Amino acid sequence: MEDMVFIDGNEAIGWGALAADCDGFFGYPITPQNNITEWFAAEFPKRNKVFVQTSSETASINWLYGGASAGKRVITSTSSPGWSLMQETLSHIGNTEVPCVIVLVQRGGPGQGTTRHGQMDYSSATVGGGHGGYRNIVLAPYSAQEAHDLVQLAFHLADKYRNAVIVLSDGIVGTTMETVELKKLEFEPLPEKDWALKGKGKREDRTRRILTSAQGAVPSLRNPSYLALQKTLSEKHQQIIKEEVRFDTYNLEDSDLVLVAYGYSARVALEAMHQAREMGLKAGMIRPITVWPFPYDPVKLQAKQGKKILVVEDSLGQMLLDVELACGDRTEMELVSCLERHEPMEGGVIFPEVVLEKMKTMIQ
Amino acid sequence: MTENRDLVAGTPGLKINLPVPLAFCQGCQHGSSARAIWESLEDLELEDRLIWVGGVTCGTVSAFISDVDAIGPVPHGRAPDIASAMKRVLDKDTVIITYQGDGDAVAIGTESLVQAAARAERITVIMVNNANYGTTGGQMAPTTIIGQRTTTSPGGRGSNREGFPINAAELVAGLRGTAYSARGALTSPANYNKTKKYIKKALQKQIDDIGFSFVEILSACPPNWGMAPVECLKWIDNNLVNQYPLGEFKDVDTL
Numbered sequence: 001m002e003d004m005v006f007i008d009g010n011e012a013i014g015w016g017a018l019a020a021d022c023d024g025f026f027g028y029p030i031t032p033q034n035n036i037t038e039w040f041a042a043e044f045p046k047r048n049k050v051f052v053q054t055s056s057e058t059a060s061i062n063w064l065y066g067g068a069s070a071g072k073r074v075i076t077s078t079s080s081p082g083w084s085l086m087q088e089t090l091s092h093i094g095n096t097e098v099p100c101v102i103v104l105v106q107r108g109g110p111g112q113g114t115t116r117h118g119q120m121d122y123s124s125a126t127v128g129g130g131h132g133g134y135r136n137i138v139l140a141p142y143s144a145q146e147a148h149d150l151v152q153l154a155f156h157l158a159d160k161y162r163n164a165v166i167v168l169s170d171g172i173v174g175t176t177m178e179t180v181e182l183k184k185l186e187f188e189p190l191p192e193k194d195w196a197l198k199g200k201g202k203r204e205d206r207t208r209r210i211l212t213s214a215q216g217a218v219p220s221l222r223n224p225s226y227l228a229l230q231k232t233l234s235e236k237h238q239q240i241i242k243e244e245v246r247f248d249t250y251n252l253e254d255s256d257l258v259l260v261a262y263g264y265s266a267r268v269a270l271e272a273m274h275q276a277r278e279m280g281l282k283a284g285m286i287r288p289i290t291v292w293p294f295p296y297d298p299v300k301l302q303a304k305q306g307k308k309i310l311v312v313e314d315s316l317g318q319m320l321l322d323v324e325l326a327c328g329d330r331t332e333m334e335l336v337s338c339l340e341r342h343e344p345m346e347g348g349v350i351f352p353e354v355v356l357e358k359m360k361t362m363i364q
Numbered sequence: 365m366t367e368n369r370d371l372v373a374g375t376p377g378l379k380i381n382l383p384v385p386l387a388f389c390q391g392c393q394h395g396s397s398a399r400a401i402w403e404s405l406e407d408l409e410l411e412d413r414l415i416w417v418g419g420v421t422c423g424t425v426s427a428f429i430s431d432v433d434a435i436g437p438v439p440h441g442r443a444p445d446i447a448s449a450m451k452r453v454l455d456k457d458t459v460i461i462t463y464q465g466d467g468d469a470v471a472i473g474t475e476s477l478v479q480a481a482a483r484a485e486r487i488t489v490i491m492v493n494n495a496n497y498g499t500t501g502g503q504m505a506p507t508t509i510i511g512q513r514t515t516t517s518p519g520g521r522g523s524n525r526e527g528f529p530i531n532a533a534e535l536v537a538g539l540r541g542t543a544y545s546a547r548g549a550l551t552s553p554a555n556y557n558k559t560k561k562y563i564k565k566a567l568q569k570q571i572d573d574i575g576f577s578f579v580e581i582l583s584a585c586p587p588n589w590g591m592a593p594v595e596c597l598k599w600i601d602n603n604l605v606n607q608y609p610l611g612e613f614k615d616v617d618t619l
Contacts, residue, residue: 024449024452024453026449052449052452054479055475055479056475058442058475059442059445059475059476059479062438062439062442062445062446062449062476063445063446063448064449065439065442065445065446065449066417066446066447066448066450066453067449067450067453069435069446070415070449070450070453070454074449074453089439089442092438096435197415197433197434197435198433198455198458199415199432199433199458199459200411200412200431201411201413202412202413208431208432208433208434209433210433210434211434211435212437213437213438214436214437
């Protein structure tokens with residue numbers, strides 16, 4: 001399956017899931033991710049894969065929990081208000097440790113907000129919007145191609161760590177049409193899902209399996225006590241932080257100022273960086289691909305070298321907190337936020353020109 | 365005492381004895397409900413292809429003392445979603461049951477239950493109705509009957525304040541995707557046997573790929589009802605059944 005196609009970042013999710021041998025999709029309509037749900041409705045049943053339109057996002061995430069507990073590769077997609085509805089069960093998924101993929105096409109919030117783009121769910125995705133201290137792995141594509149590729153990585157990491165993986169897209173990445181190479185990515189082999197439920201007579205040892213999101217009177221094999229669960233999660237989180245940080249860098253070697261941006265803002269920031277270079281300003285950029293785990297070390301290194309840091313994100317500053325954590329007070333740091341959108345209504349975006357202007361004030 | 369009971373009725377083969385005994389309150393009927401399910405599963409020889417989804421209820425522990433694949437407690441009210449997903453992604457001969465309380469199924473889980481029935485999901489929901497929130501200490505449930513005192517309806521449930529109880533078996537029977545819906549009780553050997561028959565018929569509807577199936581079981585909750593176990597059984601027979609009549613409400617072979 002190696003073709004070049006012209007599709008948007010939402011459809012790219014579907015093709016990526018197909019390449020990852022996804023078994024089922026469960027979703028509920030919400031703008032701006034509707035054509036993800038429609039893509040699966042059109043493409044999955046004819047391939048004898050499962051598509052179900054659920055009755056709410058609360059239902060979607062529980063269908064996902066069920067499909068994941070049966071050991072299948074399952075995915076749902078939603079946008080910001082629907083994301084809020086999923087948090088309780090994401091917490092259960094965190095405890096039960098079943099792998100699954102959730103695509104979050106961010107729109108403007110809070111509340112009903114807008115049905116267009118936004119980057120305001122970074123915090124709830126990376127820190128865990130639900131109760132109880134679990135972590136999601138969060139991958140942030142900045143193009144349709146990367147959406148297609150990262151959804152495949154998401155399935156792999158979900159299975160590898162028995163963890164939920166969030167593909168953190170946004171209304172602009174999701175609806176922008178671009179050329180995408182459809183290609184199945186290869187990953188290291190994974191062990192069988194011996195823990196998955198399917199009926200005890202259907203496995204060789206003919207012994208029952210138990211999955212639970214509670215550590216009470218009845219011990220599960222994996223986490224027989226509450227403290228055992230906390231140790232498992234802690235070790236897993238540490239391993240993910242150690243091994244799974246992914247990011248891209250641009251022009252760091254001779255830069256005086258380093259931009260930090262993800263998703264659609266990274267496209268904006270990249271354009272601003274190129275414009276700055278043409279003007280002779282020494283701008284570079286770090287683009288986190290995993291936003292949890294966040295690439296603290298590479299950002300910290302730039303700050304240590306005395307480079308100024310400019311965060312660009314379409315919110316009031318959420319990733320900013322991670323960048324602050326990386327930099328401390330080592331250097332000067334600024335933010336271009338959603339306050340810099342070019343018009344007051346929901347169509348407003350951050351343009352490269354305002355980023356460029358901010359850069360000029362920082363390094364000229 | 366336990367040994368004497370075993371001599372009379374035996375212990376279901378699917379029951380697992382844990383190293384530490386798990387005890388329900390005296391006179392609680394979650395144990396009898398589980399027994400009726402175990403015996404039904406054994407009669408139909410389903411244990412090798414069964415998944416038990418435990419909802420939020422005191423009785424969810426029965427999922428874990430059953431020698432079958434199990435998950436629970438799943439998010440409050442959402443067992444039908446989880447069961448439906450399993451049924452859709454696994455081999456068609458897999459049999460999925462949920463075991464839920466009345467608060468779980470028809471308060472927080474109403475959407476999940478109604479939608480699963482409407483979509484004719486090939487799953488079997490068993491709802492144990494004790495007319496209150498037992499696990500949390502006896503608060504009013506959607507199934508609490510008019511006049512019944514609970515910790516959150518201390519003056520007795522009044523229709524002007526708290527509205528009316530939900531008859532789950534009749535509600536589900538009214539949906540076209542439902543193949544089977546019944547309500548049983550465990551107040552006598554005759555009622556126990558009828559309830560077991562309902563459970564087996566419900567499972568058979570799933571096995572035969574006909575549609576959604578549902579069994580409601582009226583169940584005593586002595587500490588929260590403030591009655592001795594025997595009084596609870598009388599209260600079910602004399603009061604609870606007036607709101608919740610026993611019997612089958614739907615039994616069809618095509619939808």
